[in-house]
Amino acid sequence: MAGRPKxxxxxxxxKHKMVGYKFATLVGGLFGTLALFLYPTVIQPMIDPTKWQEIQKEARAxxxxxxxxxxxxxxxxxxxKTPSKKE
Known part of the structure; x- marks a missing residue:
């Protein structure tokens, strides 16, 4: 057995496991990117619809x-719509 190589x-x-700060960074980055794209198209118009109401009035003038x-x-x-009280 002396002549045979080992x-x-x-x-x-x-396997690389994402634990700790690496996982938190990934999840935070994904949610941050999603929020970055959703805010101007979904959330902001619900908070302040006056800008969009003005655009709609101009378009339908x-x-x-x-x-x-x-x-x-x-x-x-x-x-x-509840009837408004006219005095």
Missing amino acids: TQRFKKPQ GYDQEKIQPGDMRVWTNPM
């Missing part, structure tokens, strides 16, 4: 809703 035993490759309403239907009104 067989090398290779270590199994270790030249249209008469009574004339373009399909099927001689009346223009939509909010049925849940």
Whole structure:
């Protein structure tokens, strides 16, 4: 057995586990990126809708809703709106 080379035993490759600050950084980065993209398109218009209401008024300024309403239907009104007190 003197002439036979010793067989090398290779270590199994270790799996990299994301634990501790690495995992927290990954999750925080993903949520941060998601919030960065969602804030101007979803959250900000819900907080302050006045900008979008002004844009809507300007876009609808030249249209008469009574004339373009399909099927001689009346223009939509909010049925849940409470009647305002007129003095």
